[in-house]
Amino acid sequence: MAAALCAATTGLAQDARKEIQRYREMVAEGSPAELFELEGEALWKKMDKCDLGLGPGVVKGAYARLPRYFKDADRVMDLETRLLYCMTTVQGRSAKDATARVFGSADRPSEFESLSAYIAAQSRGARLEPGATHPKEKASIALGRELFFHRVGPWDFSCASCHGTEGERIRMQDLPVLHQPQYARPVMASWPAYRVSTSQFVTLQWRMNDCFRQMRTPEPTFGSETTVALIHFLTATAKGAPYKGPGSKR
Amino acid sequence: MNRLRRTLVAALAFAVLRPLSALAAWNKDAFGAKTAADALKSLGIGEAAPSKELAIDAPQIAENGAVVPIEVSSSIPGTRAISVIIEKNPFPLVARFEFKEGALPFVKVNVKMGETSDIRAIAEAGGKSYSATREVKVTIGGCGG
Amino acid sequence: MAEQRPMKMRATLGQGYTDVRVLMTHPMETGQRKDAEGKLVPMHFIQNLTVKVNGRTVVDAQISQAVSRNPVFSFRVKGGAKGDKIEVAWSDNQGESNSLEAPVA
Amino acid sequence: MKALAFSLALAASTAFAQDVTQVLKRDFHPRGQATMDRLTQDGLQRVCTDARDRPPAGLAKTLEADQMKTIAYPAGSLMGDWKRGEAIAQSGRGLTWNDKPGQASGGSCYNCHQLSPRELSYGSIGPSLKGFGKTRGNGAEVQRYVYGKIYNAKAFNLCSQMPRLGYSGTLTPEQIKDLVALLLDPASPVNSPVNE
Numbered sequence: 159m160a161a162a163l164c165a166a167t168t169g170l171a172q173d174a175r176k177e178i179q180r181y182r183e184m185v186a187e188g189s190p191a192e193l194f195e196l197e198g199e200a201l202w203k204k205m206d207k208c209d210l211g212l213g214p215g216v217v218k219g220a221y222a223r224l225p226r227y228f229k230d231a232d233r234v235m236d237l238e239t240r241l242l243y244c245m246t247t248v249q250g251r252s253a254k255d256a257t258a259r260v261f262g263s264a265d266r267p268s269e270f271e272s273l274s275a276y277i278a279a280q281s282r283g284a285r286l287e288p289g290a291t292h293p294k295e296k297a298s299i300a301l302g303r304e305l306f307f308h309r310v311g312p313w314d315f316s317c318a319s320c321h322g323t324e325g326e327r328i329r330m331q332d333l334p335v336l337h338q339p340q341y342a343r344p345v346m347a348s349w350p351a352y353r354v355s356t357s358q359f360v361t362l363q364w365r366m367n368d369c370f371r372q373m374r375t376p377e378p379t380f381g382s383e384t385t386v387a388l389i390h391f392l393t394a395t396a397k398g399a400p401y402k403g404p405g406s407k408r
Numbered sequence: 409m410n411r412l413r414r415t416l417v418a419a420l421a422f423a424v425l426r427p428l429s430a431l432a433a434w435n436k437d438a439f440g441a442k443t444a445a446d447a448l449k450s451l452g453i454g455e456a457a458p459s460k461e462l463a464i465d466a467p468q469i470a471e472n473g474a475v476v477p478i479e480v481s482s483s484i485p486g487t488r489a490i491s492v493i494i495e496k497n498p499f500p501l502v503a504r505f506e507f508k509e510g511a512l513p514f515v516k517v518n519v520k521m522g523e524t525s526d527i528r529a530i531a532e533a534g535g536k537s538y539s540a541t542r543e544v545k546v547t548i549g550g551c552g553g
Numbered sequence: 554m555a556e557q558r559p560m561k562m563r564a565t566l567g568q569g570y571t572d573v574r575v576l577m578t579h580p581m582e583t584g585q586r587k588d589a590e591g592k593l594v595p596m597h598f599i600q601n602l603t604v605k606v607n608g609r610t611v612v613d614a615q616i617s618q619a620v621s622r623n624p625v626f627s628f629r630v631k632g633g634a635k636g637d638k639i640e641v642a643w644s645d646n647q648g649e650s651n652s653l654e655a656p657v658a
Numbered sequence: 659m660k661a662l663a664f665s666l667a668l669a670a671s672t673a674f675a676q677d678v679t680q681v682l683k684r685d686f687h688p689r690g691q692a693t694m695d696r697l698t699q700d701g702l703q704r705v706c707t708d709a710r711d712r713p714p715a716g717l718a719k720t721l722e723a724d725q726m727k728t729i730a731y732p733a734g735s736l737m738g739d740w741k742r743g744e745a746i747a748q749s750g751r752g753l754t755w756n757d758k759p760g761q762a763s764g765g766s767c768y769n770c771h772q773l774s775p776r777e778l779s780y781g782s783i784g785p786s787l788k789g790f791g792k793t794r795g796n797g798a799e800v801q802r803y804v805y806g807k808i809y810n811a812k813a814f815n816l817c818s819q820m821p822r823l824g825y826s827g828t829l830t831p832e833q834i835k836d837l838v839a840l841l842l843d844p845a846s847p848v849n850s851p852v853n854e
Contacts, residue, residue: 174469178467178547180467181467185477188516188627301681307710309703310679310682313826314706320783327782327783333783355472371692374696376693382686383681383685433601434615471779476621499617502616502619505612507612508611511604512570514627515626515627515628516625517627519620
């Protein structure tokens with residue numbers, strides 16, 4: 159009797175998960191991410207001397223090769239960190255001005271969000287291949303791995319607390335095991351993305367920031383070595399995945 | 409900011425401005441109605457018969473009430489309008505689509521739902537009205553923090 | 554004139570019909586939401602929407618604030634041929650409007 | 659001997675954990691109630707980080723006993739109000755940099771556990787707690803166990819992923835009692851046979 163009841167409940171949960179999956183597919187079909195790409199394209203025209211790694215002004219395929227080491231800055235950068243660098247060099251803006259609004263709102267996306275949408279879209283179909291040969295690139299990936307398992311904050315969380323075991327979920331959200339390639343690939347191939355619950359276009363720097371917020375730590379600085387290293391580690395784990403974004407998230 | 413917007417407009421090669429008068433009126437009474445019955449009355453829609461030829465496609469469970477994708481299509485001959493009602497929303501009438509010669513009675517749109525509710529579609533064809541309903545459960549996703 | 558809100562449209566030939574998918578940037582405020590300072594954000598939503606094929610109206614829609622932010626609509630137009638001009642126009646409760654024309658691809 | 663070998667290994671890997679802590683302290687800034695001291699690992703966090711959450715049994719036992727000592731049990735019944743408990747279980751707020759300090763936190767319970775069968779959206783990082791009190795009753799001993807587990811889950815399983823909700827100051831003793839009731843009160847939906 160108890161076993162039958164239990165089986166029935168599990169069946170219900172299975173159906174619920176299938177329906178949520180269908181919900182996500184329908185939402186993805188109707189994603190307005192392209193609106194952000196339009197805005198990003200206009201912004202890129204004002205900084206198209208920026209070198210994203212493939213030469214000044216080259217956007218095609220550039221996102222799929224990030225993060226990578228940049229000689230001019232002598233450090234590893236992800237897309238957003240590189241854009242910030244270009245704003246302060248190519249555009250000659252102050253760091254204070256360029257970082258005044260790194261994450262936007264539904265009413266007003268940030269420059270980084272719109273630019274990320276446009277630039278990432280120009281890598282559709284390209285395989286993810288972040289830099290992994292320069293000593294600083296190797297160190298960045300290694301640091302990212304350490305950070306991933308580092309338990310910290312009042313709730314004792316590490317990234318692996320939620321993203322370390324197969325088949326788990328938070329509420330109805332399946333949790334990808336991000337240190338394993340088969341899970342990291344589809345995830346990294348879909349960021350940045352339009353986020354349905356907040357009507358915002360969200361980036362990887364935002365994702366790192368908001369995960370730390372929920373880990374109850376202080377705030378990581380935008381474009382810091384910590385956030386870049388985590389993004390680098392995750393992208394290196396997803397290496398080889400054909401880029402399909404910008405995607406759509408819960 | 410203004411300059412940015414202007415650049416953007418320039419980038420939209422096909423954007424054209426149109427006078428407001430080109431668009432039809434908006435039924436204030438129907439959209440302001442607090443019950444489905446009142447909304448339908450304001451639209452001049454009477455008793456609707458359930459029909460299998462009117463289909464609503466929607467996920468049974470929505471992870472987020474702010475975006476619920478729905479698709480409504482009718483194979484009832486002569487369908488000239490489809491209205492969409494979310495029973496438990498504070499203002500149940502969500503939309504009314506009139507299909508003229510040249511359009512198929514089909515629409516896909518994302519809607520907001522305050523809570524778990526029936527979604528009702530009403531098709532008007534040949535002076536009669538037909539209905540279909542479908543329940544969508546609204547849940548909470550993510551960490552809620 | 555109010556600032557233009559970007560739109561994007563794709564009209565593609567299907568089996569016996571043309572699929573029209575249109576994206577609009579719009580907050581679709583219900584008048585119930587509070588901003589960061591706790592003030593109610595006034596109602597601001599698209600009320601009317603039309604789809605035209607070569608200048609002739611084929612869909613005439615009235616919608617409410619219960620359509621999601623940044624609305625995405627799909628419609629189907631009978632027949633259609635490459636190069637047919639599809640135009641989508643909207644207007645909202647605060648007097649803003651926009652439209653976009655694109656050929657069937 | 660074994661213990662010595664382990665502590666040597668621990669010392670070696672701790673060096674890296676310290677480096678990571680230095681990186682975090684350089685790259686983070688305080689915001690709202692989230693102050694920089696939150697970046698310093700305590701002993702338990704360090705051990706679990708280094709052991710990738712699989713600490714040697716002997717060490718785990720010793721450290722679990724230390725954690726057990728942190729649990730302060732209120733006098734009298736530990737059963738509060740299951741209705742308030744349900745609201746606490748649903749809420750994921752508290753302690754983040756954009757939560758108001760002093761505002762009541764939630765327990766984020768549904769993020770990881772199934773509880774009331776009425777809630778379809780529940781996580782699976784922790785075990786299902788549906789019907790928890792039905793099989794265990796609600797005597798003083800089980801109340802004490804549940805209270806202790808919520809107050810400091812690490813006293814029972816050193817590298818558990820469950821936050822130390824009482825020890826960390828997330829939930830008050832009153833709130834934990836409400837959660838005990840949610841799990842154990844026969845009237846709680848967690849223990850009711852409703853199939854809705």
